[in-house]
Amino acid sequence: MGGGVTYSYSIRKIKQLAAVLIRWVLVISFCIGVGGYVFGAEELIAIPKLFLSTFKGTLLQRGLLSHCWFLWSLSFIYILLPTLSRLSMSRKRLIFGVTVSLGLLVHIFSCVVGMPLEALVPQAFRIWIWLEYFLLGGLIYPLCKKGVRVWTSGMFLAVSTIVAVGWQLFAGSFLMPETACAAHAEYFYDSVTCVVWCSALFVFVEALRPSRKPWIHLASLTMGVYLFHKLVICFAGCFIPLDDVVWGSSVGFLAVLFSSFVLVGIIKKLIPNVFDSFCRL
Template sequence: MHKTRNINLDLIKVLACIGVVLLHTTMVGFKETGSWNLLAYLYYLGTYSIPLFFMVNGYLLLGKKEITYPYILQKVKWILTIVSLWTIIVWLFKRDFTVNPIKKIIGSLLQKGYFSQFWFFGALILIYLCLPILRKFLNSKRSYLYILSFFVATGLIFELVNIILQMPLQSYVIQTFRLWTWFFYYILGGLIAQFDKEFIKKCFKRWMKIASVLLMLISPLILFFLAKTVYHNLFAEYFYDILFVKIVSLGIFLTVLTLSLEENKSKWIVTLSNQTMGVFIVHTYVIKVLEKLLGFSYTGAYLLFPILTLCVSLIVVSLLMKIPYFNRIVKL
């Protein structure tokens, strides 16, 4: 039986991928001065990329009727294979032979090593290992709500402490281990998967979509203000716990999920979606190359940087996908 592909999830992945690139390319244009500009706006607009990635993954896996350890271990094995192969490639290219590559592999999963963005894979592995047990507790929509309420309360406690301390308490925990946050978004995606898509379309009214888009568009102003006056830290990673970002992330996800998209007219979305993981992997090294080539002596370079990074990353990934064996390590 042919399974219909969910193009809406593909589009969410594409938007999340663009958001990750924005997070890693725009801060250089306002970090030193800490002043508000277009790059600051684009940076905080990218805040929703990581929540969306976790929600998509949760939607796909928790949407399954059964999750077994053999299935999970196979997925974990493939993640470790991808992380290991890319680490070895860079290790060989750099001739970093005085360093144990195993330490670099583990380091990448812990926001260190050659690929600091691989903390996402580290967090994903920890979530995967809990899924077969967690799935037994998530046996009804009510159970989803109970667990989500617990993680919302945990996030609110963190935010209250952050306001009191005037700094992000999360800064003491590397992103890999901020599981109270990642479990929330993952399970939220799983909860959405429990509802029929047509039912969601019926319930998620047009005014809700408009409100979600408007909140997303004005949110960079709010987040920048909080970063400057409350957190005294510009990094967007410390906003994932606040209730406002959770609500907007949900609104964005449902807005895109309920769009009317036809598969035969949206092949470009599928093509880009298939490249998102590859872009996630290579874009940090594309950034390093462009930094050396471009420099940042004028404002225009900053504005071009996200566009160039995304375009070059897509070109690199599309070429790698045409090479035997390499085409396997740019997909997850």
């Protein structure tokens, strides 16, 4: 989080994000268009229309590439990065405190009115949340450098996980039941329990010494796992009841995570050009 980040760097990263996004939209639109033509549901001429609707869906969180909203939110952070990188640590802490407070207020009011107010804003535009987590990583990292035991950080992560999941199930089932919030983690990203959980996860990963080669290899696959996991979910849903709160958040989660890592690892090993085009940001 040091200073010196230039606008040319941010523009270059945004161009890379846009290129990956457009490739995904092109491939998915083509596959849907051709598939519809083969099965008599659509005409090939509909592919341009599919491209536009799919591209729009990445921003508004709709369709098969709804999870690609993350690339948009990341682009917004890159726009702010040159300015953020030049702020003093005290100002970063101040902005972090403001975003945490804003998120807490939104979450409290959501519980009071019985529906997630976050749902009124597409995920890509919930800038207060993504700015909060971006700053969180930079604020926690200096603490991790002092050294944290794996056992201590692991226990903290386990406890914070139980608390975060418990709060989501309780609030989603009883305080905000109208939209079945218990099944949607996105409505709890700005809750204190989720912020604490993310902090615990960050500290635990740092305690595992991620500079070692196996961790570096896994880290290189994580963005690919995120981009491919929606396709894996579509396939895994045929065998595992992912909509079930218990099965979906336990067996389903682990199955999708493991399968996604295996798939992306195979792609990186056997067809690196495809990996670079669709997974490397």
